[in-house]
Amino acid sequence: MTSANKKTEQPAQTWxxxxxxxEQNNRSFSNLAKDALxxxxxxxxTGKHKEASPDDLIKTISECCASQPDFITNHQPILTSxxxxxxxxxxxxxxxxxxxxxLDEKRGGDVSRSSVSVISRLLKDENYYGIRQAESS
Numbered sequence: 001m002t003s004a005n006k007k008t009e010q011p012a013q014t015w016x017x018x019x020x021x022x023e024q025n026n027r028s029f030s031n032l033a034k035d036a037l038x039x040x041x042x043x044x045x046t047g048k049h050k051e052a053s054p055d056d057l058i059k060t061i062s063e064c065c066a067s068q069p070d071f072i073t074n075h076q077p078i079l080t081s082x083x084x085x086x087x088x089x090x091x092x093x094x095x096x097x098x099x100x101x102x103l104d105e106k107r108g109g110d111v112s113r114s115s116v117s118v119i120s121r122l123l124k125d126e127n128y129y130g131i132r133q134a135e136s137s
Contacts, residue, residue: 014093014134015123017086019054021130032056032129038065061087072106078113079122081106083129093134096120115131 018051022029030052037045041060041137045052065071066088086094094102096116103114112118123131 012095012097013136014095015086015099015131016093016134017083017091018130018132019091021132025130027130029054029130032083033061036065036071036087038068038071041065045046054088057122058087058091061092062090072103074107074110078103078118079126079129079131082119082131086131112128 003077017029019029021027033047033054034042034045034052037057037060042066045060050137059136061084063082066084071088072084081103082099085099085106086092089102096119098115099119100116103119123133126132
């Protein structure tokens with residue numbers, strides 16, 4: 001790669017679940033995240049009187065529930081799979097190429113719905129899961 005290419009090359013845009021978006025839109029992150037809990041963890045969180053924090057839910061899902069074979073399947077809507085990928089990844093920002101690769105692996109080679117172009121179009125106008133582009137630094 002030439003030095004001219006390095007100067008014009010932009011870093012890959014990354015995406016994440018924007019927890020502030022839920023507050024701004026009067027939505028409940030906890031309700032959506034609880035749908036991703038495995039049966040064992042769902043029991044544990046159901047009995048609590050206080051609302052589970054987003055950090056507790058994300059940690060539990062990434063450490064336990066994400067390892068379940070039915071956590072991400074090719075039978076789910078693609079946005080649900082993307083949301084769950086971020087939960088499994090502790091909500092660390094991911095670029096479209098990484099998202100596509102992980103979805104392809106988790107959804108068993110569902111290449112047609114996990115391509116970069118499809119994911120890009122879906123996330124561009126996403127208004128249900130609060131998945132947003134990370135700020136460029």
